[in-house]
Amino acid sequence: MEILNQWAFIGVFAVAAPIFPALPILIAWILRPSKPNVLKSQTYECGVETVGDTWVQFRVQYYIYGLIFLIFDVEMVLLFPWAMAYNRLDAFASIVGVIFILLLLDGLLYAWNKGVLEWK
């Protein structure tokens, strides 16, 4: 159960960490003036009035980058235990990992060739 001891620290830290920036913001809330008027509270658009709803023309490119990142994210996460145990294993482990990475490199090359990775 020593694991829990370390994670208890992280738990307390995770609760305390948002409090650290909250304190200056609270102090500022006490100290600052508050004179809202209609003009100041408007959404900023370089000084003119906003036109239309606030949704933007969405480029599919963002989504594709996020998707490929997700795939690589899961791959990296699976590679970490392999890398941890790497030193105590034999050559077969090396080949297993290399094949794993090469398969995903394959996917990346497919994306590369189809021109999906370019920012148009």
Next chain:
Amino acid sequence: MDCTGLCETLFRGGLDQGIAQFISLLAGVLLVSGVPLVTVIFLIWVERKIAARIQDRLGPNRVGPFGLLQTFADLIKLLIKEDITPTAADRLLYNAAPLVAFASVVLIWGVIPYTPYHFGADLEIGVLYMVAVASLGTLAIMTAGWASNNKYALLGAFRVVALLVSYEIPMVFALLVPVMLAGSMSLLEIVHAQGGMWFGIMAPISAVLFFISAQAETGRAPFDLIEAESELVAGFNIEYSGMKFGMFFAAEFLHVFTNAILLVVFFFGGWYGPLWQEPLIAFMWLGLKASVLYFISLWIRNTVPRLRIDQVMWFNWFRLVPLSIANVLVIATVVKIMQLLNLAPRNLIGASFGEVLPLTLVLLLANIAMGLIIVGQLRTAGQTARVAAENRASVRAAIGD
């Protein structure tokens, strides 16, 4: 859970064991988080002074000796500024985003080993924890952009998130190398494994990859299109003013220094140096090395021009990601071959300089070979670009002036 030190003292003094443990943990949290919080106050001054000197001007020098109290002046200014929250903004998310962004950087310091005996928590999965916590910041930025209910903030947030997410791949692949060499994801053990030889010398390309990706992750030049003032007017934090903006600002500065310290922990020996057995000196070595790397990152920031988003993306997907994957493959192969030939110790923790030397030399050779290939590619790319430009110029001259 074992109860030692402060906890034991409180327990003997009559407190309930759970409360004693909690208070001792809280004291630990305050100590550990005191380091980044005090550092960030100093960092803002350092950053401005160095930026100024590189740009051949003086920098802050009015407030306090050498402008040292400038940060406090900025702090007071931000505290008393009016906080203009647009009415159309999503209240809860708008207020929560700077908190989560700052918290995600501070939480990384919980696993950094300052000395062999002083650290927040020695997690078995330290590296993954660090990456996971850093990815919380990405979501915070997206939330900030969305909650501002502003087209420009949203556009800025999309670009930032696309950038952050893309550069996380080479960063984490570069981190696979220290994990592989040390055989552990615990940052404490990674530093211990560098007792014989720094990983930065065994795998310099990984160090460079991590440095470049980390530079991009924090939005530092040449990747600072996030806060390209001439373009999207401060990006996702347009609608933030006063202390909330200050928190985003402080989080970014702290993130850069955090990256410098992580670079030292992963690649440059952590707290190793002459006389490292004394905790105070060990801490000093860590701070010194981190400061040198921080200075280098500031130096780069103030020297190079800004890249466009398509150049940044091209560089990541067509150069950094394949390079980082190739790097992992090469190092994995070399390490395993050396281990099978019994030329390299299986467990680097506690290995001496002599035991690690063959592995170091072979890895260094492999890295130099890769580096030469990269430099060769750069040369040919530069040559083709130059030839193309000369051709264009000569064609233009031939057609007529």
Next chain:
Amino acid sequence: MEITIVTVAFIVFALISLGGAIGVVTCHNLFRGTIWLMVSLFGAAGFFVLLSAPFLAAVQVLVYIGAIAILFTFAVMLTRSISNLKTRFTRLNINIAAAIALFVLLVVGVIGPVFILNPDLQQPVSSVTRTTIDLGEAFARGNSFALPFELASLLLTAAMIGAIVIARESDDEV
């Protein structure tokens, strides 16, 4: 059931998970719903820590909150009616009845028998808790999980290729 710090942590994480889930279901704003979902999954990560599987906790945070939340947000942007979802909770009564029936079924059918058989069931921390490095070894040994490891990679590659094919079809240029 003694109140240890583990119990307190369990209750906290249970509240976070359930609260987040309720937030997802009752929220009218799609983006806020995504955030509530991430809160709920953060609670699940807490459970993994309590079960001595910190690796899975980190994976949960990294993959879900780091990547999938971003993708959800991008997907939300592709839908037009983000903030003006009208209340479409028709047939409310039968839905509530179904939810209660499902809950009762779970308690009686699954949780009940387990607790009746072992009234002092506690957190199963055995002396042979596997660590992350054992997971890594399991991935790499031939007589262990090497083949599923490779199949996972193949699955990921197939997912990437499939996603690219679909995403490109919606593009005007081929």
